[in-house]
Amino acid sequence: MFFPGNDKLGFVVFSDSIKFWDPPDQTSPVLSSEKNLILDDIRADFDRGGHTLEIE
Numbered sequence: 662m663f664f665p666g667n668d669k670l671g672f673v674v675f676s677d678s679i680k681f682w683d684p685p686d687q688t689s690p691v692l693s694s695e696k697n698l699i700l701d702d703i704r705a706d707f708d709r710g711g712h713t714l715e716i717e
Contacts, residue, residue, distance in 0.1 A: 677717075
């Protein structure tokens with residue numbers, strides 16, 4: 662988490678650390694296309710709130 666100013670929040674997501682789904686599907690890998698959709702949805706939510714999301 663970081664604070665970019667104007668009472669907003671920022672978060673960093675390390676996309677390489679996203680490899681598997683949460684239980685009960687912890688043995689199923691997250692496909693690259695699925696990861697992109699997830700990150701796009703998260704970024705859209707952050708943008709609507711005026712917050713910052715950095716993807717590394």
